[in-house]
Amino acid sequence: MQMNTKIISIEEEKASPEALKEAGEIIKKGGLVAFPTETVYGLGGNALDETASEKIYRAKGRPSDNPLIVHICRIEDIFLIVEEMPETAKKLADAFWPGPLTMILKKSGKVPDTTTGGLDTVAVRMPGHKTALAFIQAAGGYVAAPSANISGKPSPTLAKYVEEDMGGRIEMIIDGGEIAIGIESTIVDLTGGIPVILRPGYITREMLEDVLGTVDVDKAILEAGSKQAPKAPGMKYKHYAPQGDLTIISGRQEKVVAEINRRCEEMEKRGERVGVIGTDSTVSLYRAGSIKSAGSRGEEATIARALYRILREFDDEGVTVIYSEAFEGKTGSKGIGQAIMNRLLKAAGHHLEQI
Numbered sequence: 001m002q003m004n005t006k007i008i009s010i011e012e013e014k015a016s017p018e019a020l021k022e023a024g025e026i027i028k029k030g031g032l033v034a035f036p037t038e039t040v041y042g043l044g045g046n047a048l049d050e051t052a053s054e055k056i057y058r059a060k061g062r063p064s065d066n067p068l069i070v071h072i073c074r075i076e077d078i079f080l081i082v083e084e085m086p087e088t089a090k091k092l093a094d095a096f097w098p099g100p101l102t103m104i105l106k107k108s109g110k111v112p113d114t115t116t117g118g119l120d121t122v123a124v125r126m127p128g129h130k131t132a133l134a135f136i137q138a139a140g141g142y143v144a145a146p147s148a149n150i151s152g153k154p155s156p157t158l159a160k161y162v163e164e165d166m167g168g169r170i171e172m173i174i175d176g177g178e179i180a181i182g183i184e185s186t187i188v189d190l191t192g193g194i195p196v197i198l199r200p201g202y203i204t205r206e207m208l209e210d211v212l213g214t215v216d217v218d219k220a221i222l223e224a225g226s227k228q229a230p231k232a233p234g235m236k237y238k239h240y241a242p243q244g245d246l247t248i249i250s251g252r253q254e255k256v257v258a259e260i261n262r263r264c265e266e267m268e269k270r271g272e273r274v275g276v277i278g279t280d281s282t283v284s285l286y287r288a289g290s291i292k293s294a295g296s297r298g299e300e301a302t303i304a305r306a307l308y309r310i311l312r313e314f315d316d317e318g319v320t321v322i323y324s325e326a327f328e329g330k331t332g333s334k335g336i337g338q339a340i341m342n343r344l345l346k347a348a349g350h351h352l353e354q355i
Contacts, residue, residue, distance in 0.1 A: 002168040007159070009175040010131050019174075020131075024138025026171045027052075032059060034148040034162045035135050036176030037127040039100050039184050039201070040155040040308070041162045042071065042145030043170065044135070047081075050112035053144055057114075059169045062151040067117035068144040069102050069185070070124050073136040081111050081122055081142065088190050088212055095211045098128040100181055100202040104189040115144050125185055131176050147184065148173075154240045154311040154347065157182050161312050182305035183339055188215070197221070200339035202304070221342050240347040242311040244275065244319045248348050250326035251355040257285045259355050260323045264288040267321045275314045277324035279303070290317055294327075300335050303327060307343060326352065 008019045023033045030052050033044050043059065045052035047070040056068060072078060075093050078085060083106040085093075092103060107122035116122050127133065136143045147155035150165045159175035166173065186201030188208060196216045197205060208215045247263075249256050264274045264287060275290040276283075283293045292310045295302025314322055324344060328337030345352060 003171065005163070005167045005170055005173060007163065007173045007175055011177070020134050020138040023135055023172055023174060024140065027139035027143060030055070031172075032056060032170040033135070033139075034159075034166055034170060034173040035132055035145070036129060036159075036174060036179060037071075037132045037145075038129045038179065039127070039181045040157055040179055041148040041159065041176075042132070042143075043148035043166065044071070044139065044143040044145040046140065047071075047115050047142040047144035048110060048112065048140075050114040053112060053114040056144060056146065059166060060146060060149070060151045062146065065117045066146075066151075067119055067121075067123055068115050068146055070111065070115065070122055071132070071136050071143045071145050072124060072126050073133045073141060075126065077141050078105075078124055081108055081124065082106060083108055086190060088195060091211050092188070092190075092208070093126070096203055096207075097126040098133065099126070100128065100185040101125060102185045102187040102199075104187065104191055104198065106191055121189075121191055123187060129176070131174065135174065152241050154242060154308040154315075155184060156312070157305070157308050158312075180305070181301075182308060183336075183343055186339070189218075200336070200342050202301075202336055202339070204336060204338075217338075221338070240308065240311065240343050241349065242319070242322060242347065243315045244273075244322045246311075246322040246324060246344075246348040246351065248324050248326050248344060248352040249355060250352055253282065255355050256325055257282060260325075261285075261287050263323060272321045273317070273319045275317070275319035275322045277307075277310055277322065279325065282325065288323070290314065290319055297327070300328070300337050300340060303340050304336055307340060311347060324348070 026033050027046050045056045102123050102125040104121050111122050148162045149156050156162045157179040162173050181202050186203040187199040189196045198218050267274050274288040276286045276288040280293050280296045283291050294306045327340045
């Protein structure tokens, strides 16, 4: 059943108390509101209401074993939803909250199984975005929120893409402008002996190790998904995918450029609409129909911010075949290149070719 989706615009520094109150009341009554964070737009519902979580799954078309992240606005609020907060979690909260870090902890009985995908753990984060924090407070303090897109599509970094996917499915969209980071939060599992990164993000392994010492990386991050139930969002299913068929080409720059140009020419002769993802230093070398720079390899944050927007733009343009350069991201690499490559591999269904 279609509903009227109200769209309100809120600047982060000038959040309207009346608008936030209205959004909060929707959550308290069991409805859904899409809202901006520093990572991507989130699709929020009451994390302590099992029916709200079910609505989120339906709106996204999301598998119900894919856990949701519970967003809080005060560190002390975590104690209601976890069995205990280990010392590792306290150290990470002190270092990175509010910010783009999600922690996996043992959940309390207050959190419905529908929110956690049936797991005995809960994913928790305190976003580093003023509008998000004010909205969560107005909503009662506990907002379950995956990215605000149809399941499998690129996460939205602009409200227009939230409206494209969620218009008519949810009660409200809070338009907070373009998102700053552009990829989802780092997820770290703190339920075992050694912390394990389940999803890479802006908070890197090196940053975590500076606080905790040894931190492992789940092997599934740069590999095809396993058949195990996912412990964190984005681990099992194909995610972030554009409508076009995406292939990543990896190798020396000159070989990659030549190979992508060869394939583009071949695909265009077949009548395909072709897109290419390059960087500032390579876009002038390509000859495809739609060529986009993801930014500078020397500034990985620019690539992270641009990636989902580019994939969405290719969808807008009706691009049917996409070729992308590979980015850094092997286990042990520094910076957020691993996070970028993780998202790109998911978007391509792990279709990477080494030349």
